[in-house]
Each structure stands twice: as C-alpha cells, then as structure tokens.
Amino acid sequence: MPVPKLSFKARLQTDPVTGKPALLFPEGVLLLSPSAGEILGLCDGVRSQEALVAILSERHAVAPAILEADVAECLEKLRAKGLVEMRPA
Amino acid sequence: MNPSAPQPQLSRPLGLLAELTYRCPLHCPYCSNPTRLPAGRGEMATADWKRVLGEAAQLGILHVMFSGGEPLQRPDLVELVAGAREAGLYTNLITSAVGLTRPRLEELKRAGLDSVQISFQSDQAPLADGIAGTEAHALKLAAAGLVRELGLPLTVNVVLHKGNLDRLEALIAMAEGLDAQRLELANTQYYGWAFQNKAALMPSLAQVEGAERIAASAARRLAGKMEVLYVKPDYYGTRPKPCMNGWGRRYITVNPAGDVLPCPTSGEIKALRFDSVRDRPLEWIWRESEAFNLFRGTQWMPEPCQSCDQREIDFGGCRCQAALLTGDAANTDPACDLSPFRDRLTAVVERAQAPTAADSPAYRFRANPMAGEGLER
Numbered sequence: 001m002p003v004p005k006l007s008f009k010a011r012l013q014t015d016p017v018t019g020k021p022a023l024l025f026p027e028g029v030l031l032l033s034p035s036a037g038e039i040l041g042l043c044d045g046v047r048s049q050e051a052l053v054a055i056l057s058e059r060h061a062v063a064p065a066i067l068e069a070d071v072a073e074c075l076e077k078l079r080a081k082g083l084v085e086m087r088p089a
Numbered sequence: 090m091n092p093s094a095p096q097p098q099l100s101r102p103l104g105l106l107a108e109l110t111y112r113c114p115l116h117c118p119y120c121s122n123p124t125r126l127p128a129g130r131g132e133m134a135t136a137d138w139k140r141v142l143g144e145a146a147q148l149g150i151l152h153v154m155f156s157g158g159e160p161l162q163r164p165d166l167v168e169l170v171a172g173a174r175e176a177g178l179y180t181n182l183i184t185s186a187v188g189l190t191r192p193r194l195e196e197l198k199r200a201g202l203d204s205v206q207i208s209f210q211s212d213q214a215p216l217a218d219g220i221a222g223t224e225a226h227a228l229k230l231a232a233a234g235l236v237r238e239l240g241l242p243l244t245v246n247v248v249l250h251k252g253n254l255d256r257l258e259a260l261i262a263m264a265e266g267l268d269a270q271r272l273e274l275a276n277t278q279y280y281g282w283a284f285q286n287k288a289a290l291m292p293s294l295a296q297v298e299g300a301e302r303i304a305a306s307a308a309r310r311l312a313g314k315m316e317v318l319y320v321k322p323d324y325y326g327t328r329p330k331p332c333m334n335g336w337g338r339r340y341i342t343v344n345p346a347g348d349v350l351p352c353p354t355s356g357e358i359k360a361l362r363f364d365s366v367r368d369r370p371l372e373w374i375w376r377e378s379e380a381f382n383l384f385r386g387t388q389w390m391p392e393p394c395q396s397c398d399q400r401e402i403d404f405g406g407c408r409c410q411a412a413l414l415t416g417d418a419a420n421t422d423p424a425c426d427l428s429p430f431r432d433r434l435t436a437v438v439e440r441a442q443a444p445t446a447a448d449s450p451a452y453r454f455r456a457n458p459m460a461g462e463g464l465e466r
Contacts, residue, residue: 009204009242009270011179017101017149024179026204026244026271027318029103029151082270082316 002086004052004075005045010083012040025083036074040084048089049075099385100335101149102375105178106342106353107138109166110158111457114187116222117210118452119248119283119290122158123356130367132345135165137367139172141343144371146176150341153178154206156353158345161188167200174201181206183246186232187225194232198239205236206244206273211252212259220252222454233267244271249322250290251441254300261307261317269315274304276322279437280354280409282455289452291441297325323424324438328399329406330424336408337381341371349374351381351408358412384408389419393427 006012007025015022021037023030032040042052053071057064078084110132111122133141142153153173160166161184173180181204182197189205207229210220217226236243245264247253253260257274264272276297277283277290292300304319311317323330333340333352342350348363349371350356356363364378375381383389387400394405405411406422414423415430423434 008240011203013177015149015151016146016177022151024151024203026181026206026242029179079313082313 001048001050001089003045003048003089004043004079005085005087006040006043007083007085012037023078023083030081030083035070036078039071039074040078043075043084045085045087099376100338102145102339102341103149103151104340105142105145105150105153106340107141107153107155107160107169108157108342108344108353109138109155109160109163109169110345112162113157113159113185113455113457114162114223115159115185115208115225116454116457117208117220117248117282118222118286118454119250119277120455121278121281121353122455124281124285127346127348127356130346130365132163133347133367135168137347138165138169141347141366141371142169142173142178143176144366145341146178148372148375151177151179152181154181154183156183159185159187161185161193167193167196170197170202171200174203179203184208184232185221185225186229187223189228189232189235191235194235194239194241198241202241204242204244206246207233207236208246208248209260209263210247211256212263213256216253216256220452222452230267233269237268242271243267243269244273245269246273246275248275248277249292249300250277251292251296252290254292254296257300257303258307261303261311265311265315271316271318273318273320274300275318275320276300278354278407278410279324280413281357282453284413286453287437288441289450291324291437292322293442294325294438297322323407323410323422324434326424327426328424329403329410329422331403332407332409332422335404336384337375338385338404341375343371349378349380351384354409355380357409358418360412360418384418391419391421393425393429394421397427 010023010025012023021032023032053064053067056067075084079086111126170180180202183206186207211217214226218224247260279287308317337351342353347365347367361380363380364374390405394400406424408418411420411422412418414433421428423430
C-alpha cells in the first residue's frame with residue numbers, strides 16, 4: 001500500500017469562518033469536507049494508506065472495507081492536483 | 090446604485106491581491122498596472138496594510154498574494170508577510186526577483202512566507218531582457234535557485250506573446266531545470282499597457298495553435314512532477330474567460346493607494362468609482378461598494394448573456410475587456426462569439442495575421458513612478 005503525504009507546498013488548517021478544514025497552496029484554496037480534512041490530517045508521509053484506513057475504521061466504528069474506496073478516491077483527487085504525494089511503501 | 094434593487098447573493102471572498110507598490114525595476118510592455126498612475130495619496134503605510142490583512146482574514150480570506158509593481162521594493166515586506174501569517178493567511182510572493190537576495194529571502198522565510206512566484210520573460214538573456222526593458226534574466230535564474238534551495242515552492246510565470254511563443258519548449262525545459270512545482274504559461278491579456286502594445290505583441294494563429302499543442306503535451310509528460318497551466322488567449326477563442334471567477338465573488342484587489350478593486354485592471358474602467366481602505370473597513374467595501382455591486386450576480390447582464398445557459402459559468406466574461414472594446418463595461422465581452430461587438434475583436438486578430446512593418450513596432454515600455462511623482466511614498 002502506498003504512503004500518502006501532504007505536499008510541502010500545501011498547508012492544512014481550520015477555516016475560521018466555517019470551522020471546517022481548508023487546504024491552502026500557492027495558487028489557491030480548497031474548502032474541504034470534515035472527512036477529507038480528517039484523511040489529510042493523517043497523511044504524515046510515514047503511515048501507509050492501509051494504516052490510515054485502519055485508524056479511521058476504529059475511530060468511527062466502520063468496517064475498513066466500507067472506507068477503502070472513499071479514502072482512495074479522496075487521495076487520488078488530491079494527488080491529481082499535486083497536493084498529496086504518494087510514495088510506494 | 091438603485092437601493093430598492095434586489096441585492097445579489099453575497100459570497101465570501103477567499104483571495105486578496107495586495108498590490109504594495111507600482112514601483113518596479115522592469116518595464117514589461119504588457120504590464121497589468123495602470124497606464125496612468127493615479128496621483129495623490131501615495132502608497133499606504135505599513136500600519137494600514139497590517140490592518141487590511143487582519144480585516145481580510147476576518148472577512149474569510151485565506152490567501153494573500155503580495156504583488157505590485159515589485160513588492161520587494163517595499164522595505165516593510167517582511168513585516169507584512171509576518172502580519173499575514175499571524176492572521177492565518179497563506180502568503181505568496183509575486184515577484185520579478187530583482188532584489189530577491191539570499192538574506193532577504195531567508196528573512197522572508199523566517200517571517201512565514203509560504204511560496205514564491207517568479208516572472209520570466211523568456212528562456213535566454215538577450216530576448217528576455219529585451220522584453221523586460223532591463224537586465225534581469227540572470228538575477229531571476231539565481232533567485233529561482235535560491236527559492237528551491239531554501240525549500241520553498243516555486244512557480245514560474247511567463248506571459249506569452251508574439252516575441253516569445255516560439256521559445257515555448259525551451260521555456261518549459263527552463264522551468265523543469267529550475268525544479269519549479271508549477272509553470273504558468275499565460276497568454277497576454279490585451280488591456281492597459283498590452284492593448285497599447287498589441288501590434289507588437291499579438292501572435293499569429295499558427296503560433297497560438299502550436300503553443301497549445303506543446304503545452305498540452307508537456308502537461309501530460311510532467312504530470313505529478315511539475316504542474317503546467319496554459320492560459321489560452323481569449324482573442325483566439327469563442328467563449329470568454331470566467332474573469333475573476335465572477336465579479337465581486339471570490340477576490341479582492343487592494344492597490345498601492347488603498348483603493349479596493351474587484352480585479353487588478355478594473356481601474357481602467359473609467360465609469361467606476363472605488364472606495365478606499367483608508368476611509369472604510371474592508372468588510373463594508375466588500376458588501377456596499379458600488380464598484381463591487383455593479384456587476385455582481387447575473388441581474389445586470391444584457392442579452393445575449395441574460396438568457397444564456399453559460400451565464401453562471403463564464404459570468405459574461407471580462408468587464409474590463411467589454412469596456413475597452415465596446416465603450417460600456419456592462420456589455421457582453423466580445424471574446425464571446427455571441428457578442429454583438431464581436432467584429433471589433435476579430436478585426437484586431439485578423440490584422441495580426443498579416444503584419445506589415447507598421448504592425449511590428451518597437452515596444453512602448455511601461456514607465457515607472459520616479460521619486461516625487463506618482464505613488465512614491
């Protein structure tokens with residue numbers, strides 16, 4: 001499983017207006033859903049995608065199989081925008 | 090504005106363009122600064138800018154671009170970057186790189202600078218310096234190396250036109266060699282200085298088509314390594330650009346004197362009156378300023394925009410371009426082929442296809458404020 005990492009050019013912070021996560025980067029801003037923010041917050045460049053899913057599964061008491069596809073889709077969208085890097089494990 | 094007219098839905102701004110000064114060591118013939126610098130109040134002081142940055146954050150803005158002119162000309166730039174970071178903003182420096190020495194960049198980084206964008210005029214010194222009107226290319230290369238050495242993300246921005254479009258492949262290779270994270274290839278937008286220089290800048294159709302192919306193939310090849318953004322020239326298209334993602338919708342520009350504009354070039358629309366952060370809080374201006382409310386939403390639109398299914402996609406195009414080409418900022422942008430004034434735009438493009446000697450004049454270089462005039466503090 002690949003190891004996702006937030007790109008060095010991006011910063012994840014809380015949007016003071018909505019209290020939701022916001023991702024800031026050189027050309028703009030993405031206002032994220034709370035779940036996308038939670039996923040990104042776990043992308044430390046050390047933890048594998050599998051381990052990330054396991055943490056979410058435990059936190060929310062949901063089977064990993066149910067989360068896997070959503071996590072993969074979220075990370076792929078951010079990778080395509082250059083905001084997440086995927087390192088092979 | 091008619092006070093009984095329904096107020097369009099007010100959205101939340103996300104980005105601030107802080108034009109700290111119109112002073113600049115470069116003289117690019119397509120500069121987006123006003124062709125005539127407003128006289129009067131001079132550049133805003135440090136304390137004013139810090140207040141504006143705080144007010145911007147309170148209004149919901151998350152991102153600030155420090156631009157100009159050349160923002161490095163302001164001795165207080167480090168303090169302003171620190172102020173912006175304190176307010177929680179992501180800070181991006183938009184620079185010519187002239188003055189971006191190692192000590193200055195180290196100081197800026199310590200103050201919390203998040204990212205640097207450097208403009209390049211071409212990939213090689215004689216041509217690049219000829220466009221900039223000064224010797225700057227070597228400095229830019231050195232500064233770009235410094236940005237990456239200090240671990241900051243680098244964006245390379247190139248304004249494209251007749252004089253450098255044929256260098257596109259070399260420009261892409263240059264940005265790759267500089268380890269840029271992003272390359273912006275932006276065709277010239279023809280207002281202000283660029284409109285005055287259009288005969289010297291406007292490319293041939295063959296150049297534009299070639300560039301689009303080269304940029305698209307580079308974007309595919311470099312995906313995941315360097316983002317390549319190619320901004321098409323709207324004069325050569327059939328639909329207008331969604332300028333500023335809608336007037337008064339997401340962005341605020343504050344100019345060196347403190348005037349607040351919906352877009353950096355909207356000062357060229359003679360009919361608009363702007364409010365200043367020296368007189369009013371930024372939030373009041375965002376909500377109430379006539380210049381912002383005039384073209385918000387879709388109610389102001391004439392036909393063919395009013396009944397068009399693209400009206401909330403391209404927002405009727407660019408108000409500055411409509412004003413410049415039709416004399417009325419409320420008209421449909423002639424970059425749309427449904428505009429009744431479309432022929433005014435196509436005439437300019439056609440003329441550029443068969444240039445005579447008179448159509449390729451020397452650049453009329455952008456002048457700069459000197460000590461004691463314009464916006465010098």
